[in-house]
Amino acid sequence: MLKLSRLTDYAVVVMAQIARHPGQSHTAAKLAEAVKLPRPTVSKTLKMLVRAELLESRRGAQGGYSLARPASHITAIDIITAIEGPVGMTECSQADGECELADTCGVAGNWQRVSQAVRGLLDSVTLAHLSDTAPIKLPVQLPIQSVSLAAEA
Template sequence: MLRLSRMSDYAAVVMAQIARYPDSAHAAAELSDAVGVPRPTVSKTLKMLMQAGLLTSRRGAQGGYRLARSPHQISVSEIIGAIEGPVAMTECSQDGSVCELAATCGVADNWQRVSMAIRQFLDSVTLADLAQTAPIKLPLMLPIQSVSVASISDA
């Protein structure tokens, strides 16, 4: 099964909660209560999101966490990347990766195309989209050239 870690899910939930009230500063305890995620997990998530430049923080009575940019300018891909690292389906799909099977594998280019399509899609969905309580109207995907079985066996 292909799925995101719980931390990525929690990061999206926390970011969506902040995005719903973008003019307010949010304390970790308040966010924890609002989304039902334990405070230590929320604190860890907030730290990772800050390190990725998606949040800012300020200490003090008027302090708390805020979005570093508008929710319309933060992509789901960035949120996932802050927790998981770069989005890639396989090791060879990551920039700069070295795979010992590269010379004989025969599917690396196609895995890279799949990874690119997923990244493009995740880049097209914003935090503002995610924070809506109504279902997201998903953007149309660009058509990806299909490859027939015959063209693979001819290669």
């Protein structure tokens, strides 16, 4: 099963909460209360998102966290990469991935194409989409035209 970590899921929840109130500065304590997550988890997530330049942090009485850019300019892949690192279906499908079987496996190229399609789809979903309660309308066709997953006879 392909599955994102809980921390990544929480990061999206926290980012969506901030995106729903873009004019406000949000403290870790208030965010934790709003999304019903433990404060240490929210704080850890916020630090990672600031490090990835998805959030800005301001200290002081009027301090807190806010989006570093509009929600429509932050994608699902940005958030996932901030928490998980580069997205790839297999080790060899990442740009820096190395595999001792790459020369003999015969499937590396196709896994790279699948990974490219997944990354493209995640790049097409914005934080604005994720923070909206309306269902996301995903593209009917995969983001890259050259991907064909049908078995050839």
